[in-house]
Amino acid sequence: MDSATHYPQLELLRCRPALTPLHRLSRIAPMKVLITGITGNFGYAVYRRLRGRGDMDLYAATRNPERVSFLLEDPAVEARMFDFLDPSTWKGAVGEIDTLVLVRPPSLTKLRKYMFPFIDVCKNSGVGHIVFLSILGAGENNRVPHHRIEEYILRSGISFTFLRPGFFMENLTTTHRDEIRYNSELIIPAGQGRISFIAVEDIAAAAEQCVGNAEHLSRAYELTGTGVFTCSEVAGMLSEELGRPIAYRAPGTLAFFRYRRGLGESLGFIFIMNLIYHKVKKRGAERRTDTLQRVFDIRPTELRDFIREKSGVFRS
Numbered sequence: 113m114d115s116a117t118h119y120p121q122l123e124l125l126r127c128r129p130a131l132t133p134l135h136r137l138s139r140i141a142p143m144k145v146l147i148t149g150i151t152g153n154f155g156y157a158v159y160r161r162l163r164g165r166g167d168m169d170l171y172a173a174t175r176n177p178e179r180v181s182f183l184l185e186d187p188a189v190e191a192r193m194f195d196f197l198d199p200s201t202w203k204g205a206v207g208e209i210d211t212l213v214l215v216r217p218p219s220l221t222k223l224r225k226y227m228f229p230f231i232d233v234c235k236n237s238g239v240g241h242i243v244f245l246s247i248l249g250a251g252e253n254n255r256v257p258h259h260r261i262e263e264y265i266l267r268s269g270i271s272f273t274f275l276r277p278g279f280f281m282e283n284l285t286t287t288h289r290d291e292i293r294y295n296s297e298l299i300i301p302a303g304q305g306r307i308s309f310i311a312v313e314d315i316a317a318a319a320e321q322c323v324g325n326a327e328h329l330s331r332a333y334e335l336t337g338t339g340v341f342t343c344s345e346v347a348g349m350l351s352e353e354l355g356r357p358i359a360y361r362a363p364g365t366l367a368f369f370r371y372r373r374g375l376g377e378s379l380g381f382i383f384i385m386n387l388i389y390h391k392v393k394k395r396g397a398e399r400r401t402d403t404l405q406r407v408f409d410i411r412p413t414e415l416r417d418f419i420r421e422k423s424g425v426f427r428s
């Protein structure tokens with residue numbers, strides 16, 4: 113499949129003039145953009161890219177508006193109460209919103225109960241465009257939740273852009289940070305499978321171009337960086353850049369489950385991690401695309417440069 117997929121069949125679904133994307137996107141008043149997952153890797157990176165743009169008003173969807181207002185230190189951004197698990201917050205959050213930057217929290221697995229009804233509310237509230245953070249391979253892998261979310265958005269008739277990135281480099285500085293920092297270990301059940309990484313900053317830069325841009329409607333973009341590495345190679349790179357040995361350990365599924373559970377992570381998140389890493393172990397996740405460069409004119413961040421730049425995070 114091409115790394116940028118176009119869904120022309122959607123043109124047929126767009127029958128309500130009020131939702132015609134070109135009409136909405138060419139409006140004179142600033143476009144109202146709501147970002148979910150604003151405190152997370154992607155949401156925050158998108159916020160940093162979009163803030164200060166005169167052609168849009170930014171809104172932050174959050175479970176804790178007070179904390180987010182404090183975090184963003186930006187009076188121009190309105191924090192709106194929003195909890196995927198609390199439907200009473202949905203309508204108020206998406207009211208008058210033109211474009212929704214949608215992040216599925218890693219722990220959210222009950223799509224029928226929460227995600228799909230939320231998308232219905234978006235549709236009924238007149239959201240004109242959803243930029244959805246999906247995952248590489250979601251188009252054909254129906255075991256990942258993102259596949260079903262994409263399908264649901266497609267069927268809703270809301271205009272969309274799907275961003276399907278590979279593995280975040282930021283997994284090293286978030287999910288795996290403490291084991292690297294305190295135990296000098298990288299613990300991932302991926303065996304010697306090869307992984308293509310991408311920096312969240314690069315995905316956010318692509319998202320910035322998609323928000324409010326009719327050129328990117330009805331498109332799914334598979335996004336990766338340039339290099340593919342085994343976790344042993346990543347550990348080697350960490351060792352070189354940090355100046356101390358970092359060991360790679362590849363536990364079995366159950367041991368990994370117990371380890372991450374011991375860190376207090378949700379069952380849903382661990383389940384998805386195991387699923388993805390199992391696939392990496394068996395078949396690798398080496399797929400690379402040139403979409404960042406070709407479609408968005410973004411030069412992908414190299415993993416070594418990322419590790420070097422973030423090396424302070426791994427020092428205790």
Ligand SMILES: NC(=O)c1ccc[n+]([C@@H]2O[C@H](COP(=O)([O-])OP(=O)(O)OC[C@H]3O[C@@H](n4cnc5c(N)ncnc54)[C@H](OP(=O)(O)O)[C@@H]3O)[C@@H](O)[C@H]2O)c1
Binds near residue numbers: 148151154155216278
């Ligand atoms: N990691 C990867 O390698 C990778 C690769 C491709 C795709 N993805 C996909 O990217 C998505 C995660 O993006 P991310 O890394 O930016 O997320 P993240 O850093 O884990 O942040 C999750 C965000 O979701 C918010 N959130 C959690 N539960 C919520 C709820 N009930 N209601 C409203 N907001 C809630 C959190 O807000 P609080 O501050 O309130 O907790 C936080 O802002 C997942 O769907 C994942 O599958 C990840």
